[in-house]
Amino acid sequence: MGNSFGKLFTVTSFGESHGRCVGVTIDGCPAGLPITEAEIQREVDKRRPGTGVAATRRAEADKVEILAGVFNGFTTGAPIGLLIWNQDVASSDYERIRFLPRPGHADFTAFMKYGGFNDYRGGGRFSGRITAGFVMAGAIARKLLGLSEIEVLAHTIEIGGIKAKPMSLDEIRSNAGTNPLRCADPTAAEEMARLIEQVKSESDSVGGLIEGMALNVPAGLGEPVFDTLDGELAKALFAIPAVKGVEFGSGFRVGQQRGSENNDPFTVKNGKIVAVTNNAGGVLGGISTGMPVVVRVAVKPTPSIARTQATVNMESMADASLAVKGRHDVCIVPRAVAVVEAMLAVTLCDFALRAGVIPRIIK
Amino acid sequence: MGNSFGKLFTVTSFGESHGRCVGVTIDGCPAGLPITEAEIQREVDKRRPGTGVAATRRAEADKVEILAGVFNGFTTGAPIGLLIWNQDVASSDYERIRFLPRPGHADFTAFMKYGGFNDYRGGGRFSGRITAGFVMAGAIARKLLGLSEIEVLAHTIEIGGIKAKPMSLDEIRSNAGTNPLRCADPTAAEEMARLIEQVKSESDSVGGLIEGMALNVPAGLGEPVFDTLDGELAKALFAIPAVKGVEFGSGFRVGQQRGSENNDPFTVKNGKIVAVTNNAGGVLGGISTGMPVVVRVAVKPTPSIARTQATVNMESMADASLAVKGRHDVCIVPRAVAVVEAMLAVTLCDFALRAGVIPRIIK
Amino acid sequence: MGNSFGKLFTVTSFGESHGRCVGVTIDGCPAGLPITEAEIQREVDKRRPGTGVAATRRAEADKVEILAGVFNGFTTGAPIGLLIWNQDVASSDYERIRFLPRPGHADFTAFMKYGGFNDYRGGGRFSGRITAGFVMAGAIARKLLGLSEIEVLAHTIEIGGIKAKPMSLDEIRSNAGTNPLRCADPTAAEEMARLIEQVKSESDSVGGLIEGMALNVPAGLGEPVFDTLDGELAKALFAIPAVKGVEFGSGFRVGQQRGSENNDPFTVKNGKIVAVTNNAGGVLGGISTGMPVVVRVAVKPTPSIARTQATVNMESMADASLAVKGRHDVCIVPRAVAVVEAMLAVTLCDFALRAGVIPRIIK
Amino acid sequence: MGNSFGKLFTVTSFGESHGRCVGVTIDGCPAGLPITEAEIQREVDKRRPGTGVAATRRAEADKVEILAGVFNGFTTGAPIGLLIWNQDVASSDYERIRFLPRPGHADFTAFMKYGGFNDYRGGGRFSGRITAGFVMAGAIARKLLGLSEIEVLAHTIEIGGIKAKPMSLDEIRSNAGTNPLRCADPTAAEEMARLIEQVKSESDSVGGLIEGMALNVPAGLGEPVFDTLDGELAKALFAIPAVKGVEFGSGFRVGQQRGSENNDPFTVKNGKIVAVTNNAGGVLGGISTGMPVVVRVAVKPTPSIARTQATVNMESMADASLAVKGRHDVCIVPRAVAVVEAMLAVTLCDFALRAGVIPRIIK
Numbered sequence A, B, C, D: 001m002g003n004s005f006g007k008l009f010t011v012t013s014f015g016e017s018h019g020r021c022v023g024v025t026i027d028g029c030p031a032g033l034p035i036t037e038a039e040i041q042r043e044v045d046k047r048r049p050g051t052g053v054a055a056t057r058r059a060e061a062d063k064v065e066i067l068a069g070v071f072n073g074f075t076t077g078a079p080i081g082l083l084i085w086n087q088d089v090a091s092s093d094y095e096r097i098r099f100l101p102r103p104g105h106a107d108f109t110a111f112m113k114y115g116g117f118n119d120y121r122g123g124g125r126f127s128g129r130i131t132a133g134f135v136m137a138g139a140i141a142r143k144l145l146g147l148s149e150i151e152v153l154a155h156t157i158e159i160g161g162i163k164a165k166p167m168s169l170d171e172i173r174s175n176a177g178t179n180p181l182r183c184a185d186p187t188a189a190e191e192m193a194r195l196i197e198q199v200k201s202e203s204d205s206v207g208g209l210i211e212g213m214a215l216n217v218p219a220g221l222g223e224p225v226f227d228t229l230d231g232e233l234a235k236a237l238f239a240i241p242a243v244k245g246v247e248f249g250s251g252f253r254v255g256q257q258r259g260s261e262n263n264d265p266f267t268v269k270n271g272k273i274v275a276v277t278n279n280a281g282g283v284l285g286g287i288s289t290g291m292p293v294v295v296r297v298a299v300k301p302t303p304s305i306a307r308t309q310a311t312v313n314m315e316s317m318a319d320a321s322l323a324v325k326g327r328h329d330v331c332i333v334p335r336a337v338a339v340v341e342a343m344l345a346v347t348l349c350d351f352a353l354r355a356g357v358i359p360r361i362i363k
Helices: A037-047 A107-114 A121-126 A128-146 A169-175 A186-201 A229-238 A251-256 A333-354 B037-047 B107-114 B121-126 B128-146 B169-175 B186-201 B229-238 B251-256 B333-354 C037-047 C107-114 C121-126 C128-146 C169-175 C186-201 C229-238 C251-256 C333-354 D037-047 D107-114 D121-126 D128-146 D169-175 D186-201 D229-238 D251-256 D333-354
Strands: A010-015 A021-027 A064-068 A080-085 A151-159 A208-215 A243-248 A266-269 A272-275 A293-299 A308-313 A318-323 B010-015 B021-027 B064-068 B080-085 B151-159 B208-215 B243-248 B266-269 B272-275 B293-299 B308-313 B318-323 C010-015 C021-027 C064-068 C080-085 C151-159 C208-215 C243-248 C266-269 C272-275 C293-299 C308-313 C318-323 D010-015 D021-027 D064-068 D080-085 D151-159 D208-215 D243-248 D266-269 D272-275 D293-299 D308-313 D318-323
Touching: A010 A128, A010 D021, A010 D064, A010 D080, A021 A128, A021 D010, A021 D064, A037 A064, A037 A128, A037 A333, A064 D010, A064 D021, A080 A128, A080 D010, A107 A121, A121 A128, A128 A151, A128 A333, A151 A169, A151 A186, A151 A333, A151 B251, A169 A208, A208 A333, A208 B251, A229 A243, A229 A293, A229 A333, A229 B229, A243 A251, A243 B251, A251 B151, A251 B208, A251 B243, A251 B293, A266 B318, A293 A333, A293 B251, A318 B266, B010 B128, B010 C021, B010 C064, B010 C080, B021 B128, B021 C010, B021 C064, B037 B064, B037 B128, B037 B333, B064 C010, B064 C021, B080 B128, B080 C010, B107 B121, B121 B128, B128 B151, B128 B333, B151 B169, B151 B186, B151 B333, B169 B208, B208 B333, B229 B243, B229 B293, B229 B333, B243 B251, B293 B333, C010 C128, C021 C128, C037 C064, C037 C128, C037 C333, C080 C128, C107 C121, C121 C128, C128 C151, C128 C333, C151 C169, C151 C186, C151 C333, C151 D251, C169 C208, C208 C333, C208 D251, C229 C243, C229 C293, C229 C333, C229 D229, C243 C251, C243 D251, C251 D151, C251 D208, C251 D243, C251 D293, C266 D318, C293 C333, C293 D251, C318 D266, D010 D128, D021 D128, D037 D064, D037 D128, D037 D333, D080 D128, D107 D121, D121 D128, D128 D151, D128 D333, D151 D169, D151 D186, D151 D333, D169 D208, D208 D333, D229 D243, D229 D293, D229 D333, D243 D251, D293 D333
Parallel strands: A266 B308, A308 B266, C266 D308, C308 D266
Antiparallel strands: A010 A021, A021 A080, A064 A080, A151 A208, A208 A293, A243 A293, A243 B243, A266 A272, A308 A318, B010 B021, B021 B080, B064 B080, B151 B208, B208 B293, B243 B293, B266 B272, B308 B318, C010 C021, C021 C080, C064 C080, C151 C208, C208 C293, C243 C293, C243 D243, C266 C272, C308 C318, D010 D021, D021 D080, D064 D080, D151 D208, D208 D293, D243 D293, D266 D272, D308 D318
């Protein structure tokens, strides 16, 4: 239960970190969209651990396979099946700590929820690896959104307290992809890299913030009062393991603000009604304003750290300790950037279909 | 579309600010729950504008009526219909500004989404008044949760930059209800009251933060990977107009933290596994840990202010200006506290039913 | 749970036979549809017991009220709330038989499902009266379908073994509304009336068949593989109390047929592909063919009969007997005709919205 | 859209007849159920074309693979992924008739719905082959139901007008599996076999009826008023290609019946309330009565026949003719028996989970 997202563009996730595969089905994709495994692969590769300091050493080929729903290079209107076979899986690392829940991980909650039947290897169903499936679905969604010139992008804006300077949209577009930190401010990116190196040497990990944006979203997407654009985006983003907060526009700063400064005045520009400022982050009343959708996401430090931590033995119910071995990212923020983009794309695609902005057959 | 929330405890909202009524239906409430209009009324009254400085002058009786689903004082298992008839509606205030979208309001987005057919009086479907329905549903949910000793509560922790001191759970329980600010720190509450008085004199409004908590939530509620406990709670909270951010536990502070400080170690206490700290805010991997669920919500300043603001005439497409007349809260945070509680209750109730924590028949 | 129908045109039913009201909310109706209480009333009146022999003597005004979602005569895009207050409710009839389940009724199953908390008066939630709400929703759906020239109609084709002759579409259109039996064959209608008179004199009841049709349905409506047009229609029709069978086109006769006689050959007519025959009943692979959708529905005899029947006392668990007093239709088939039309309309409306055949804003 | 079924036991179907695979994911299966590929294989094999006269000559290994959701031999609570790779696919047969819709098939409606982008090879998404996925899901559902002693079974009761004699439950259980016709009456089975042989020699096909039953279903399963047990079962059964009618208990015979003969009197037996007869087919008011659920399904003749039929060329829009080559069942009824069982199981499993009859963790 709970492994599907989206009303008209429905992504169903399956697979485990150390099982046979991770995959998704996508039900509701319009017919006639040209798509290839290579295009989806390109998105998945963005999420792949780099050679950089932030990254796990697990070397995954992560080769995308289309199982169903695409014929002669076009989507057919049938469910799309996408799969990545797991490789290079070192499960034996995990047998040892089966009953020792790693602090900050879902080991304990999964054990409680599923009575110990959960696949505990590498976090099983709760691993960040599951998000490779999200990114595959996001690749399809982005292509669909592109038909309406809707663009999603995300970038790292803070790691371990080091904040990126505010950058222009052009700078974000051109810089965020060029460094392994996915940070548009090159100076901050260097500092972040140094911090990560240091944190690694301390057998620790570090968290950060990601900003996501959706551009050219037409006014009118979103469904009041419960299936709001911001509410569904938030739900989608909380599906990314390690996300602890989501805010739009001025976000938590509104707690210090006056209405006169937070309200975005309207004006007419090129015959179109636009907001002069964007404190709303592109959403009013759960519906897009036509301004960029701007969302910030708080990503906690990787819970897997090599330091010794206090835990319990769930079998013997005795206090215990563990140091998490294995290959882990010191900071998952850079890899999560691609996942934030994917979740933005998937959610917007669903709303674009609800609004009829994307047609049922692509011609 | 989008006016229902919850999979097994499904709340459907209807009604408008200046229409005949606001109401909800609740489908999935177990049979056998004793409930009276008076009990629901008590929750709705908490949301009612007080006599305090923060409040609108609209005097609403807001009398709760049970239309269906309750028989001889018990729920029947059939959909529960709950209604409040609108009274004291001054619609003529709004005719004048029909084509002048109020900055910060959903007037513009609703116009775009519904082609101008939306009920524009008092924000229509986008009014905070709709949340009276949420609170009615929340009253039922709270009673159900109470059967399993699950308790929800919320309190104001910041208004216009004035922060409440951290208070103990007992203090929050006993203080938050005693002042119109719903703030557990009496000193801060007084400062907040003064600030609101001043902001009012400046024809302005002010935002703030609310903290919500759910206590005695058993470990294991929530559904990975998309219908997560935190994701669904976030979605539910973004349904409250004016909410711009939602965070759990350490929330946005994780951007500055190390794993070693953010991870919550486990220990055994009274034969139960518990976390020593609660940076997770009671949720790991989208599933409750058994620790208190702690969520903070950012509420923007009331967009309706008497100051003159720049807007446009959507009919003539000319720049325009307006000063919002009518009766409005200077700060909606205190009234939103009851709504945060309601949304917590409704969401948890749905998950408790999914997990079988609440039975299908109450005996 | 289970009181909502439709994905994009979502009807939620509430209310009880002898409670305060019966009602529906409709979420997903496009904005801009002109609609009045009088138009909905007209549909509801078709379901009203006539003065004819088949009818209950319960005199219900059944006055339709629009609670929400309509403003200045047009739908707003918000949920539509529709209500009929119950009047002329004689509940005391039912107290006496509270623990004596009427054979053929849901009294026993409701008691088992809801642990005896169900509203047992007049069948409560399981009364045919609930379908007044379906018809209100159907009235909106029909008006929406009418924008695309899609028409639904139904008529009685058999009562107690008396079969109507096959009639032309024009005859069905003009005759079915003119007699209280809703039968297009006037001779059969007279026979049916006589039979009902006789059955009544025998303190018995009688069943029958209804044929429903949808005309001008464009090819391509329906969603494989589970949300098929025929499957969703069947589900919708089984929501009508007393329906025991649903078949499309040749229906159960296919058990005797060969492929060569059952297959409908295609041909080109006026530049359009059409089927020469319509054994498929307008559906192939769960998708509309463009031919008339033809469905037949089996309606069982009214279970309420004045004859003494064997039952049990659910409290004392002793065998018992009862003769159902009160006012009941000898044959509910004629009244169910309007409900079949409503369910056809509601279901098709949902699919028309899914396919984009009906736009989100009516202009 | 439309490829998922079930609220708490959600089956999502994907794959095509001549694509790479057919598969399902199942979301909501409780954790702790022991299950092996071999057990699922056994169910799938029942659907496999036999060596008998009724069968297609396509030789498919149809080897079941578990992709996800099962760990150490038990379900984990995560989505279960099940797959069969397609083999022995002769696609070139279909290129030739790409624009020639086969009468009685979904070729035309799929073309219309998906703008010609549908995978047309062998019916693509509309092939009976998709039901192999249903049967895989059914295998899991049956095992779950078995925990509560709920049993589903189905058998052929009519082919081409040859009717099986009414047989006892024991006879059905022991006989239906022993002949390729899946008919519990051995004499009728022989006649049916002869008829099929004859029909085959005439290059024709033939339809029939299947009776499905669910035993030991406790009273109280089903959700009024829309998600009824009979309505959801009907929807599930119409997902089987070629099904044209569904009826419960007395079914279409109610059109000739009186209330006094159709009502099932209640009595007390072994301290339990039971119905003396079962004209209701185990369902009253959309809720199970505790009596056997009895449903009959009309299966049309295989539309693929070698005779020349009239059709059109959808490209040139000219009248045309075709004789369907390839390997096809003369009568799909026997193979559909396993699919009817699967759909019964899947639907009941969903309701059993809704009612809490099946727990969330199997211990």
